[in-house]
Amino acid sequence: MDDRVIIRFEHVTKRYDDDAPVLDDVSFEMERGKFYTLLGPSGCGKTTILRLIAGFIEPTKGDIYFHGQRINHVPSNKRRVNTVFQDYALFPHLNVFENVAFGLRIKKIPEADIERKVKEALRFVNLEGYEQRAIHEMSGGQRQRVAIARAIVNEPDVLLLDEPLSALDLKLRTEMQYELRELQRRLGITFIFVTHDQEEALAMSDEIFVLNKGKIEQRGTPKDIYDEPVNRFVADFIGESNIITGVMMDDFVVEFANQQFTCVDRGFAKNERVDIVIRPEDLELTTVERGKLRVRVDSVLFRGVHYELCCYDAYGNEWLVHSTKKAEIGEEIGLHFEPEAIHVMKRSGGE
């Protein structure tokens, strides 16, 4: 058994009622000391995975292992796991110190150790000197840090974070993304972070699990998932993409928009229908003569670093283009792209 593995799910299914399973035969391993993100639309089962790991619920079928030990029935207070909740769940009547000390007092840890551990946890989240503050005197970002300090004071092996940044405004959210990532590196423990924000997932994670309807569609590094999505769902969920249908003519030749293009993909059946992804930033705006595709500009938005052009080809396919060059609405332009920009995927759902 690989001793880097800290959590293992084996064929885990979770049903809340008699309805369809919320998690459907899910198996995976997670390693110690890594930052994982569970990403997916609302209701796909992200929080359910966290609650299973925390021990708030038990699987309907399958097994969960922690450091190689089966923990299906181990109560949550016996697991070396702590959770930071979306609403922080701080005690408003206790000051910062007492909020962080709460769990230690319940465990009847000696007072001198409590003092030391709380101070250390607060130092980790840059809140030294805030011990006596009331919770209502703390900003959103500071409350977030108190919640994290309260979780790490127990020295867990795994920290679960359920959409912890969703209540913060954009600027603070970005700051906290850096802070959390840095904190994870310094602590060296496993973080499992839940979000439905793909940019957040790409920015923070060692590995992302993309979930859909109780299944893992794909797991991989942010770069893998962005560059090599396995299907339309993942491509659509991660970043903005142009996704259209095509036909694989041969190894390295794909047809879409009524033309054949050289690509770098192979291993598909001849005449297999496929989905194609081309990222908007991989499309280069040029003249009709020099372009590989001819399109008409339908709308143009200025996005600060680039223009976002929405264009259509003669077959009704929509092409989103990010370009530093501008074009006029109604103008006919050419789009150029390299063979590497075309990413060919199996069609999902047996269509």
Ligand SMILES: Nc1ncnc2c1ncn2[C@@H]1O[C@H](COP(=O)(O)OP(=O)(O)OP(=O)(O)O)[C@@H](O)[C@H]1O
């Ligand atoms: N206690 C419960 N009883 C019955 N159904 C539940 C319960 N908790 C969650 N569900 C259902 O299970 C499904 C998955 O829920 P879960 O909270 O895991 O999703 P999620 O991916 O975290 O979603 P969100 O991003 O909205 O938090 C949802 O359809 C939800 O309604």
